[in-house]
Amino acid sequence: MLGYRLQKRDEPWSWGAPIIVVGALVLSLGLSALLLELQGKSAVEGLFVLWQGAFGTSWALEDAILKSIPIFLCALGVATAFRMQVWNIGAEGQFALGAIGATWAALSFPDLPGYLLMPLMFLSAAVCGGFWAYIPAILRLKLKVNEIISTLMLNYIAILLLEYLVFGVWKDSKSYGFPVTPEFTGGAVIGQIGDSRLHWGFVVCIGAGLGMWAFMRFTRLGFDIKVAGEGQRVAIYSRLPYGKLTILVMAISGALAGWAGCIETSAVVNRLQPSIMVGYGYTAIVVAWLARLHPLYIAISAYLLAALRIGVENMQLELQIPAAFGSIMEGLILMSVLAGQMLVTYKITRKK
Amino acid sequence: MLESFIVPLLAATVQSGTPILYATLGEILTEKGGVLNLGVEGMMSMAAFVAFAVAYTTGNPWLAFICGGLAGTMMAMLHGFVCITCLGNQVVSGLALTILGVGLCNFLGTPFIGLAAPGFSKFAIPVLSSIPYIGKIFFKQDALVYFCYFIPFIFMIFMNRTSLGIAITAVGEKPGAAAAAGLKSIRLRWMALLGGGFLIGLGGAYLSLAYTHLWANGLAGGRGWIAVALVIFAFWRPGRAVFGAYLFGGVMAFQLRLQAIGTHIPSSLLLMLPYALTILVLIFSAVRGRGGNAPAHLGINIEPEG
Numbered sequence: 196m197l198g199y200r201l202q203k204r205d206e207p208w209s210w211g212a213p214i215i216v217v218g219a220l221v222l223s224l225g226l227s228a229l230l231l232e233l234q235g236k237s238a239v240e241g242l243f244v245l246w247q248g249a250f251g252t253s254w255a256l257e258d259a260i261l262k263s264i265p266i267f268l269c270a271l272g273v274a275t276a277f278r279m280q281v282w283n284i285g286a287e288g289q290f291a292l293g294a295i296g297a298t299w300a301a302l303s304f305p306d307l308p309g310y311l312l313m314p315l316m317f318l319s320a321a322v323c324g325g326f327w328a329y330i331p332a333i334l335r336l337k338l339k340v341n342e343i344i345s346t347l348m349l350n351y352i353a354i355l356l357l358e359y360l361v362f363g364v365w366k367d368s369k370s371y372g373f374p375v376t377p378e379f380t381g382g383a384v385i386g387q388i389g390d391s392r393l394h395w396g397f398v399v400c401i402g403a404g405l406g407m408w409a410f411m412r413f414t415r416l417g418f419d420i421k422v423a424g425e426g427q428r429v430a431i432y433s434r435l436p437y438g439k440l441t442i443l444v445m446a447i448s449g450a451l452a453g454w455a456g457c458i459e460t461s462a463v464v465n466r467l468q469p470s471i472m473v474g475y476g477y478t479a480i481v482v483a484w485l486a487r488l489h490p491l492y493i494a495i496s497a498y499l500l501a502a503l504r505i506g507v508e509n510m511q512l513e514l515q516i517p518a519a520f521g522s523i524m525e526g527l528i529l530m531s532v533l534a535g536q537m538l539v540t541y542k543i544t545r546k547k
Numbered sequence: 548m549l550e551s552f553i554v555p556l557l558a559a560t561v562q563s564g565t566p567i568l569y570a571t572l573g574e575i576l577t578e579k580g581g582v583l584n585l586g587v588e589g590m591m592s593m594a595a596f597v598a599f600a601v602a603y604t605t606g607n608p609w610l611a612f613i614c615g616g617l618a619g620t621m622m623a624m625l626h627g628f629v630c631i632t633c634l635g636n637q638v639v640s641g642l643a644l645t646i647l648g649v650g651l652c653n654f655l656g657t658p659f660i661g662l663a664a665p666g667f668s669k670f671a672i673p674v675l676s677s678i679p680y681i682g683k684i685f686f687k688q689d690a691l692v693y694f695c696y697f698i699p700f701i702f703m704i705f706m707n708r709t710s711l712g713i714a715i716t717a718v719g720e721k722p723g724a725a726a727a728a729g730l731k732s733i734r735l736r737w738m739a740l741l742g743g744g745f746l747i748g749l750g751g752a753y754l755s756l757a758y759t760h761l762w763a764n765g766l767a768g769g770r771g772w773i774a775v776a777l778v779i780f781a782f783w784r785p786g787r788a789v790f791g792a793y794l795f796g797g798v799m800a801f802q803l804r805l806q807a808i809g810t811h812i813p814s815s816l817l818l819m820l821p822y823a824l825t826i827l828v829l830i831f832s833a834v835r836g837r838g839g840n841a842p843a844h845l846g847i848n849i850e851p852e853g
Contacts, residue, residue, distance in 0.1 A: 348776075
């Protein structure tokens, strides 16, 4: 068709990956700008406001770091599962369960000192998030239930469960009818680092990132996961416990998203409320794929997409552009990266 | 009880199952050709918006319905460009399509929120509608529901009795062998994908034209994902898709009615029902062990030769 065809390269295009990602970002920015023009808004002004909001002030830069914390943790989690070709689309729900777990600990033991309560909250968040990921893992292993759909459905259920709790049993009696839990106090609040706006969740993030990197790189289990990522058959021929590894990656994945939920409730809003669900779990999929599942690149792309979210918030304020503009850009970025990826292994040649 | 609750409930079941049925059939056609399309939720949302916008500006609901279908086809085209032309990962491309579609319709739809557009209203079919119970349930509906009574049969005949339908099935099973037999694998795959996209789009259009008559964000509300799950439940067969779609229609209608009556069950728990049922349905299909009925090359791209 069209006189062009794909031809396999003799060896993969070594500079391909970064060029494709940059190209995809530029293309998606261009298309989004076009969309603004079609809407009768000035694209130049829109992109300027986007840029100003995302990178224009040091306040914005700090904001982006704060927002990238939950995105990074969720993306680190889904990337671990994607490595094994286990399609965990459920970070959003696992995030909600983590927030619920942490809130349970915070509301049940309000008088515990922070050095006991905080670990308990993180443990509870990891267990709840991990459990939410364990369900689809076990369904896939025992019954071959498609994990893409089960994790997605569990997202919807998790969000409704969260709403059920804050509208019901956990509702603050002094909240004038708003669906929020009582505010966390004392040991249940993750504090700021020194005088900065950053909180200690940032350190948890760095620890988790380094930990996952070291785990995948230096441990036997990490190596096994990479081998099993070549496919179930390869895993079985290599005598790897494919089922146990699947459960492990899903549990890690869920626990990390759970931590994101814990940090968001404890450090950012200091209570549980439905508005914490803003789609970080879905953004995490874009981030993980942009970063080709590597922890360091995940950090970079989490930061970029967090900045994008803040830029879009700025557009919303200044130019009355709906927040959905952000998801359009995320979708476009993901699609263009996917479409571009073939250039690593193929080149386009003219048909003879 | 029968007259005041069950019959209206079943009538509502037929209505709320209809968009799911359109979408499920569309996804079956797509997957028969070997393409896994997880973008259904995004496609339905986008189609619902386009249909609404067309109905609002032109006042012609039929044109709007067709435009909704075409919006589904356009979205499918994007998926096809990424997966068929550029050999991108079908799972991730479908997810991207959903993110994009939901974002796009929420973005473009903002000025339309709260407006009302002409749509399809219910009318009784003479004679048939006077059959006791059955008439009220099946023959006091809108035109798109009546239309939907025929589609599964047409679909079945198309897939099993026409050479095009059989060729599409062959491409989903063994594209290599189909190509060796002289079939144009890539072209057939595109046809299945675009045709399926059109049906999915019609399902989305139903939501804004007949189900609500107004535009709101999140109109698809997970129905696209339910359709994807129903394809597995239906073992890729239209007959079982009908059963599955109306089962879900029933649960959604039931849940809405319970809320309307004002039970003591909190609404968030009732709202969980369709999603929990989706998981149960998948478990059920797994136990029946017909997941192996999937087209053999589902989700696998056709690599170019040489």
